[in-house]
Amino acid sequence: MKKSIKVFAPATVANVVCGFDILGFAVNEPGDELVMELTDKRGVKIISIEGDEGKLPLDPQKNTVSASVISLLKKLEREDLGINIQLKKKMPMGSGLGSSSASAVAGLFAANELLGQPLSKMELLPFAMEGEALACGHGHADNVAPALFGGFTLIKSYDPLEVIALPVPKLYCALLYPHVDVPTRDARQIIRSKVLLKDAVTQWGNIAGLISSLYTHDYDLLGRCLKDVIVEPIRSILIPEFDFMKAYAMENGALGFGISGSGPTVFSLYKSPDDGQKVITNLQRMLADKGIKSNIYLSEINETGPVILA
Amino acid sequence: MKKSIKVFAPATVANVVCGFDILGFAVNEPGDELVMELTDKRGVKIISIEGDEGKLPLDPQKNTVSASVISLLKKLEREDLGINIQLKKKMPMGSGLGSSSASAVAGLFAANELLGQPLSKMELLPFAMEGEALACGHGHADNVAPALFGGFTLIKSYDPLEVIALPVPKLYCALLYPHVDVPTRDARQIIRSKVLLKDAVTQWGNIAGLISSLYTHDYDLLGRCLKDVIVEPIRSILIPEFDFMKAYAMENGALGFGISGSGPTVFSLYKSPDDGQKVITNLQRMLADKGIKSNIYLSEINETGPVILA
Known part of the structure; x- marks a missing residue:
């Protein structure tokens, strides 16, 4: 033993x-x-x-x-x-x-x-x-x-x-953890307990499409499904520069971008590790210019x- | 031409x-x-x-x-x-x-x-x-x-x-159309415009699992995912004997049972065509005893x- x-x-x-x-x-x-x-x-x-x-x-x-x-x-x-x-x-x-x-x-x-x-x-x-x-x-x-x-x-x-x-498609995940405090409990509390049925329908179309994309290795579909009309619009308020970071990542090769768990870490997915590394390296620098420190990580899906x- | x-x-x-x-x-x-x-x-x-x-x-x-x-x-x-x-x-x-x-x-x-x-x-x-x-x-x-x-x-x-x-798994669909009037517009109107987030989460777990089951041909999982906590509890009120028919089908080999579209037709899915035929034949007879006429159909998924x- x-x-x-x-x-x-x-x-x-x-x-x-x-x-x-x-x-x-x-x-x-x-x-x-x-x-x-x-x-x-x-x-x-x-x-x-x-x-x-x-x-x-x-x-x-x-x-x-x-x-x-x-x-x-x-x-x-x-x-x-x-x-x-x-x-x-x-x-x-x-x-x-x-x-x-x-x-x-x-x-x-x-x-x-x-x-x-x-x-x-x-x-x-x-x-x-x-x-x-x-x-x-x-x-x-x-x-x-x-x-x-x-x-x-x-x-x-x-x-x-x-x-x-x-199934796990070959994908690279870029993570950026900005040093701001978002306790999990607060992040949960600001979510509304009721949602519009039409938003729920949009969401289950996306989750269904995402599951399909994992089985078919359809990266474009995966990207199109990485949308959240329910939680992200509210939680992203707690994360500084969220909209800016998302737009930057999506313009530079990300398949999708979002909040990791209840944040403040944000993640984005890439087919190319170079794209992912470039995006988080540049975002880290841009955040630093605004006085926000961050940790960055790039790896494959485990x-x-x-x-x-x- | x-x-x-x-x-x-x-x-x-x-x-x-x-x-x-x-x-x-x-x-x-x-x-x-x-x-x-x-x-x-x-x-x-x-x-x-x-x-x-x-x-x-x-x-x-x-x-x-x-x-x-x-x-x-x-x-x-x-x-x-x-x-x-x-x-x-x-x-x-x-x-x-x-x-x-x-x-x-x-x-x-x-x-x-x-x-x-x-x-x-x-x-x-x-x-x-x-x-x-x-x-x-x-x-x-x-x-x-x-x-x-x-x-x-x-x-x-x-x-x-x-x-x-x-993907289309080998499945038989049994349909029973009870001759009661449920106009589509009414069936939509009784659905609430807001739903509980926790119910929406349950629903997207089920839809995600259902999509997975179609790719993996996991019939048991498919059956476990055929649950609706949002629409069925409300719409089923409009369909006579819904709970009874569902219980009967589920006890007699159905993988799942639910409303087809906005009803009043109900559908159930089976691995065996014999099970499906037996269920709808018996349900048709039982409904007739209660004075409700119905049409029944059994076929494979098209x-x-x-x-x-x-």
């Missing part, structure tokens, strides 16, 4: 413009790195966290990376085990990139591997959602599911929970979910 | 439970039969209509079967032509089966064939929608598009008009749209 493992779990883009609360995909960068060790001392401990600027709790009951593992051990009746966790946040938190999901998935994946894979990914999902609920106050799956399964994932329903892995690094 | 043609155009099931206004499919039965002849006398004439109980107008400007052909000839600058139409309605009207769409598509398809296929099906679509608008007061495409293209069709958007042909019969 392996005593130690190092894993990576990916950041994720939830909603994907027209798939509010039901769609997400994972990226190869950024994400969380985690080292987990089996010890002789009963209990789950967080030994160290890097890259969180001291913001995350070290109390294992309060951190998603460990709380989900504690639930898992309870379920497996292995609370006798000792587990030490070293977490390296290689991604921003509170940015709309599924930071807490990445941590929960990293912890669960590592523990499940150390224990000889007693559970399938589908069986791990409820534990990851529990971790997500701890961090965000709600148990949505649109970050944890893609973080766990990789690729594009559809949350077909919550009751019962049903997740569908969708197809695997978490991976073993060592 | 052919002087005469006989064609069939299929009835269609619009909405398909979770795809309100964006989804439809065609069936092999029932439908319209039409004989079209080129004559030496300029102008489009309706020579005869059978099966309409005298309800449809013989004035070519007012009947969808001819009005759409008149528009087509105008567009092609062939108003010099003389065309005689004999229409045989082999399907009920005002039943939610896309009767006016079948007529418009039959007329357009026949004329386009007689003229040597100057237009593609995609190019014929706007003319068919025009015919539909004449009959229903609105230019929806969720009946005309499947009638024209066959199979499952997605109306991805109206502005611009974009129709996507979806994959081709209109066909030349002679």
Whole structure:
């Protein structure tokens, strides 16, 4: 039995413009790195966290990376085990990139591997959602599911929970995280609880078209479906220069552009990595000129979910 | 150049439970039969209509079967032509089966064939929608598009008009048209103009899952996605014994059950034709016991749209 493992779990883009609360995909960068060790001392401990600027709790009951593992051990009746966790946040938190999901998935994946894979990914999902609920106050799956399964994932329903892995076309995702504060709870609260039926119809035409485009690898259709008439018009108000960034990306090769999760990170998709890199590099410079710092990332869509690094 | 043609155009099931206004499919039965002849006398004439109980107008400007052909000839600058139409309605009207769409598509398809296929099906679509608008007061495409293209069709958007042909799994559709009056306009009016966002999210999870199931031939998933939390709960009130019929069909092999278009016809889908035939035969008998007459039809999903019969 392996005593130690190092894993990576990916950041994720939830909603994907027209798939509010039901769609997400994972990226190869950024994400969380985690080292987990089996010890002789009963209990789950967080030994160290890097890259969180001291913001995350070290109390294992309060951190998603460990709380989900504690639930898992309870379920497996292995609370006798000792587990030490070293977490390296290689991604921003509170940015709309599924930071807490990445941590929960990293912890669960590592523990499940150390224990000889007693559970399938589908069986791990409820534990990851529990971790997500701890961090965000709600148990949505649109970050944890893609973080766990990789690729594009559809949350077909919550009751019962049903997740569908969708085909993954060759695509590059450019991410830009502007350093402005948009708490998830606020971003949810400004969304109206009722929508016009005609807008809902437009939205389900787009989500239906998007799903079709993933199966047929029709990039142009995919781009035409990345439209959101319901959530983006409201949430984008919280993101500085959103309309400008969107127009710039769309004029420079993006298939689509939108808010990642509840923001403030914005994402755009490209057939060419060069186009994506150019757009976010230039946008980063333009934002800096306006006094807004940002992080940028470019990677392919992650197809695997978490991976073993060592 | 052919002087005469006989064609069939299929009835269609619009909405398909979770795809309100964006989804439809065609069936092999029932439908319209039409004989079209080129004559030496300029102008489009309706020579005869059978099966309409005298309800449809013989004035070519007012009947969808001819009005759409008149528009087509105008567009092609062939108003010099003389065309005689004999229409045989082999399907009920005002039943939610896309009767006016079948007529418009039959007329357009026949004329386009007689003229040597100057237009593609995609190019014929706007003319068919025009015919539909004449009959229903609105230019929806969720009946005309499947009638024209066959199979499952997605109306991805109206502005611009974009129709996507979806894969067609081997499925049997059972239709039951109870002889009660539910005018399309009334059926639309009782739908609320605003819906709960959480219901819209449920709906787009279902439509997304349904599209996925068509590509993967996952019949169980297809069945699980045939749920409508927005329109069916309201429209079903207008259809006598709806809940009873649905429960009976679902207990006897149906993958899903719902309202065809705006009703009152109900449809259900089956892997086995025997199951479908049994369900509608029994339901027809049970409705008759309650004093409600009905028509029933069982056929495969139509994959081709209109066909030349002679």
